[in-house]
Amino acid sequence: MAPVLNVGIVGTGIFARDRHLPSYKEMSDNFKVVAAFNRTKAKALDFAKVAGIPEDHVYDNLDEIMNDKEVSFIDALLPAQFNLSTVQKAISAGKPVLLEKPIAATMAQAREIVKITDASDIPVGIAENWTYLTCIDLAKKHLARIGPVVGFTHNSTGPFNSTNKYLSTSWRQHPEHIGGFLSDGGVHQLALVIALLGEFGSVSALTRQVRKESGTDDIVFSTVQMKDNDVVGTFTYGSAFGATSKSVFLKIYGKNGSVVVDLSNKQQPTVSVTVGDSAETAGKEEVYQVEKDESFGVNPEFLNFHEAVAKKDKTLFKSSPRSAFHHLACVAAFLESSAKNGTTVEVETI
């Protein structure tokens, strides 16, 4: 039987309470939340009540929770500018750490995180839960039928939602992380596209700020050249528009057909496949329901981190600092390209 790993939560905000804690509770054969630290201690004490953490395991600072010998790993849910200092402390304390996305607030911090995690055997993960969406394996299976792939269109657009619980957080409205919502949410979209099609090589992009509440640019329209092949595509992202239906899809075009991953209805994602090398030979569109995952990738992500920590093998965790670095590097390239009026920009590699 897998060991039960004891989790120390750092940052007991919305996502810790509404998603991470329920996921750990659902998987109580694998995890037990045993300690917490939050800047505002009253919130950590409230969280501790719901989580069943004894009061003497609600700590006053990061060092105390890092040095709690009962804690198997730290799950840190902080604004991205705190990820570097958190990972530095975790590595000094010899404690595995799962950090929320994006990997860092700046490319310099992201580079430093990759450098220090490359040099250590301690498992460090970046919680990009879209890496674990069930639609990815299903789509991959069908991609083999439509190849070779020649292009793609990724579109994730939706209406501005002023009652969104995440929007009111001050660190999102005044972002220190590059790209604001473009990195906060955009790295999820990038994780999906890149998991299916590979890394981006260069981009030409235009970004704009539609809403003052976003604090910075909040929409991107871009064209993409993939790094390792001739595949080209478009990547569009933004949730700051006026009334419009939510539309989240990745359409992949091959010489022998197409695959569409549609996540517009989060409750009922689909993968649609049409095979044939022309209109004349096209088969009937096949529509597959994606296996439901209420956690939207978080539960399989946690189980994957569990495996890496239990086996003391950092390479087992898929959402590594290196892969998350690439996702933030794409956002940085969008911003740089837009600042140069859409000039093509190479995506930084490490």
Ligand SMILES: NC(=O)c1ccc[n+]([C@@H]2O[C@H](COP(=O)([O-])OP(=O)(O)OC[C@H]3O[C@@H](n4cnc5c(N)ncnc54)[C@H](OP(=O)(O)O)[C@@H]3O)[C@@H](O)[C@H]2O)c1
């Ligand atoms: N994977 C996903 O789909 C997903 C979804 C939502 C959020 N997230 C991630 O989860 C993390 C938390 O987001 P959230 O939505 O839960 O936001 P939140 O409720 O505002 O939580 C942020 C946490 O960070 C702490 N914090 C903020 N500023 C700080 C500072 N200057 N020094 C120390 N601590 C500080 C807050 O402490 P106080 O209580 O003292 O303010 C709070 O505990 C972020 O990294 C976010 O990207 C991921």
